[in-house]
Structures are given as C-alpha cells and as structure tokens.
Amino acid sequence: MIALIGFTGTGKSSLGRELSAAYGLRLLDIDDLVERRLGMSVRDVFVHRGEDYFREVEEREILAACAEGGASSVLVTGGGAVKSQRVREALCEHCFIVHVTASLDVIEKRLGSDATRPLLAGDDLRASLEALYRTREPLYAIAHVAVECDDLSVAASQLMAKWEEWRRGKECAVAKPDPQ
Numbered sequence: 001m002i003a004l005i006g007f008t009g010t011g012k013s014s015l016g017r018e019l020s021a022a023y024g025l026r027l028l029d030i031d032d033l034v035e036r037r038l039g040m041s042v043r044d045v046f047v048h049r050g051e052d053y054f055r056e057v058e059e060r061e062i063l064a065a066c067a068e069g070g071a072s073s074v075l076v077t078g079g080g081a082v083k084s085q086r087v088r089e090a091l092c093e094h095c096f097i098v099h100v101t102a103s104l105d106v107i108e109k110r111l112g113s114d115a116t117r118p119l120l121a122g123d124d125l126r127a128s129l130e131a132l133y134r135t136r137e138p139l140y141a142i143a144h145v146a147v148e149c150d151d152l153s154v155a156a157s158q159l160m161a162k163w164e165e166w167r168r169g170k171e172c173a174v175a176k177p178d179p180q
Contacts, residue, residue: 001065001066001069001070001071001073001074001075001094001095001096002019002025002073002074002075002095002096002098002159002163003074003075003077003091003094003095003096003097003098004016004074004075004076004077004098004100005077005081005082005091005097005098005099005100005140005142005143006079006098006099006100006101006102006140006149007079007101007102007107007132007133007136007137007140008078008079008080008107008111008132009079009102009106009107009108009110009111009129010079010100010101010102010107010149011100011102011110011149011150011155012076012077012079012100012149013029013031013076014149015076015100015147015149015155015156015159016029016074016075016076018155018156019074019156019159019160020074022156023156023160024072025072025073025074026070026072026073026074027073027074027076028065028073028074028075028076029076030058030061030062030065030075030076030077030078030081031076031078033061033065034054034057034058034061037057037061038057042054042078045057051080055080055081055083055084058077058078058080058081058084058087059081059084059086059087062075062077062081062084062087062090062091063086063087063090066090066091066093066094066095067090067094069094075095077091079136080136082136082139082140082142083136083139088139088142091142092142096144096163096166096167097142097143097144097145098143098144098145098146098147098159098162098163099140099143099145099146099147100146100147100149100155101146101147101148101149102148102149102150104126104129104130104133106150107129108125108126108129111125111129112125144162144166145159145162145166147159147162
C-alpha cells in the first residue's frame with residue numbers, strides 16, 4: 001500500500017486520485033472515509049466535536065486501512081494524521097510512505113480562499129500556515145521518499161518509480177513528536 005502524507009494543501013488528495021486512475025489503485029482517502037462514517041464534513045466535525053474527536057476517528061480509519069492492507073491501494077491521510085504515534089507506526093509497518101511536498105507559496109495559493117480548513121481559520125493565512133508547518137514538518141520524516149506535487153502526472157510517475165525501487169527492501173524510522 002502507498003500512503004501519502006504531508007502538509008495540508010500539498011496535493012495529497014489530487015495525487016491519490018491521479019494514482020488511482022492512472023495505475024488502477026484502490027483509493028482510500030481518510031477524510032472521505034471519516035465524513036462517510038460520521039455523516040458530516042471534516043469542518044463540521046471540528047466545529048461540533050473538536051479536533052481531538054476528529055483525530056480519534058481519523059486514527060481508527062487509518063489503522064483499519066493499514067490492517068486490511070492491499071498492495072494495490074493508495075491511502076491518502078490528512079495533514080495532521082502523523083501527529084499520532086500509532087498512525088506513524090502502522091504506516092511504517094504496512095506502507096510505502098510518500099511525503100507529498102509543495103512550497104508554502106504554492107500551498108498558500110492553493111488554499112487562499114478555502115474556508116473548509118478548520119485549523120487555518122483566521123485573518124493571516126500565511127502566519128497560520130507557517131506555524132502549523134513548523135510543528136508538523138518533523139513528523140513527515142517517516143516517509144521513504146518525498147515527491148513534489150506541482151505537476152500531478154510527473155509526481156505520479158516519479159512516485160511509482162520510487163515505489164518499485166523501495167519494494168526491493170527499504171525501511172523507515174518512526175519519528176517521535178518533539179516534546180515541546
């Protein structure tokens with residue numbers, strides 16, 4: 001299974017859809033699975049139940065997807081999923097982990113008017129992005145490879161080549177959260 005991790009707005013969902021369509025992989029988008037399970041949008045879960053509740057459900061969905069396995073699947077995680085030690089361990093045990101990247105300028109442009117991102121609410125999107133990015137970036141170090149996602153078709157073909165290389169026997173180290 002390929003797992004896509006990375007900061008919000010880097011293109012994980014778009015890349016997941018591209019990989020699914022181009023390579024016939026089953027798409028498991030965790031945000032979509034959470035929304036179906038709870039019958040409400042991610043934003044509404046944050047507003048009405050809080051981030052902690054969302055993270056619990058997100059973790060359960062990721063652990064279930066990892067346990068069910070499937071080499072022909074692509075798992076798209078939310079940007080904060082790697083905050084969970086259990087998620088990081090499960091991803092390392094079951095998946096080829098890809099850190100989907102983009103510059104903060106690109107992310108800011110992509111998210112500019114997206115009011116559905118609950119952790120980025122406020123007047124200064126750039127400051128919110130930078131602060132959240134700093135806290136999460138070290139956790140993405142569990143990835144086997146990084147792929148820049150400015151051009152989806154290029155990113156998808158690069159990722160598949162790296163996946164084939166990894167399948168010959170690479171490992172990852174589980175990143176521990178900074179105790180700050």
